[in-house]
Amino acid sequence: PLWIDESETIAPYPAIAYRWLPGEPIGPTPTSAQLAALLTSYQRLHSLLPDEHPGIPDGWLCHFDFQPYLTRLYGFLDQYGAWLVEADRNGDELRDRLARLADRLAEAITTTTVSPSREHVQLRICRVDPNLANTVWSREGRLRWVDWEYSGWGDPALDLAEVRWHVAFVSLSEEQHTWLRASYRRPPGDDRFEERLALWDQYCAAHWAFLMLRALWSAYNGPDRVRLTRLTADPADLRARLVQFVERAEHI
Numbered sequence: 680p681l682w683i684d685e686s687e688t689i690a691p692y693p694a695i696a697y698r699w700l701p702g703e704p705i706g707p708t709p710t711s712a713q714l715a716a717l718l719t720s721y722q723r724l725h726s727l728l729p730d731e732h733p734g735i736p737d738g739w740l741c742h743f744d745f746q747p748y749l750t751r752l753y754g755f756l757d758q759y760g761a762w763l764v765e766a767d768r769n770g771d772e773l774r775d776r777l778a779r780l781a782d783r784l785a786e787a788i789t790t791t792t793v794s795p796s797r798e799h800v801q802l803r804i805c806r807v808d809p810n811l812a813n814t815v816w817s818r819e820g821r822l823r824w825v826d827w828e829y830s831g832w833g834d835p836a837l838d839l840a841e842v843r844w845h846v847a848f849v850s851l852s853e854e855q856h857t858w859l860r861a862s863y864r865r866p867p868g869d870d871r872f873e874e875r876l877a878l879w880d881q882y883c884a885a886h887w888a889f890l891m892l893r894a895l896w897s898a899y900n901g902p903d904r905v906r907l908t909r910l911t912a913d914p915a916d917l918r919a920r921l922v923q924f925v926e927r928a929e930h931i
Contacts (some may be wrong), residue, residue: 713887716822805833840879884928891921
């Protein structure tokens with residue numbers, strides 16, 4: 680959308696512009712050239728600063744506080760935990776493991792001295808959603824992104840953590856993940872970037888385990904408030920992915 684004019688003096692409806700881009704989305708196993716292009720795109724986004732680009736609106740969708748993210752995990756646990764205990768033969772064990780992930784993050788947040796607030800982080804333009812289905816890879820080897828609804832000013836450490844733990848990158852090898860993380864140039868002057876990154880890693884990995892729990896619930900119970908249609912994924916595959924994501928979060 681270009682704008683939504685609630686007064687309806689400029690446009691009576693949301694104004695949207697479309698541009699067709701030739702190419703196709705990057706698949707679940709990116710090539711080396713595609714990974715390099717993805718890294719370059721993130722570096723370019725994270726090089727943009729508010730003072731240097733005053734024409735970019737001061738908009739964001741992320742929280743500049745760890746607490747709302749922790750609250751979200753406990754919300755998932757309250758909403759779907761009891762169902763998991765009843766529906767799965769090992770549901771009580773899985774529910775307890777998920778609870779420990781949230782509790783461990785709560786302890787880390789309580790004891791840290793680092794802050795993700797706007798006063799402590801040099802804001803950068805962040806993609807926020809690294810879903811590879813929203814990429815367009817051209818024959819010329821150019822990467823473009825579509826679907827920018829979540830993007831805005833934020834913490835680049837959170838953006839980098841999301842790339843590591845997003846389900847779209849689950850098929851990458853450890854070597855590829857290591858290369859992406861090591862090749863990313865940290866923002867200059869951000870002395871506490873690595874400390875925030877460690878906390879965001881812990882959150883993002885746990886978050887995706889909880890998202891798999893919600894997906895598993897939806898497969899049996901129908902659409903939740905986010906989805907309008909029933910998931911077509913096999914519940915057995917979703918459960919296996921849930922266990923996989925719990926295990927990887929436990930090893931951070």
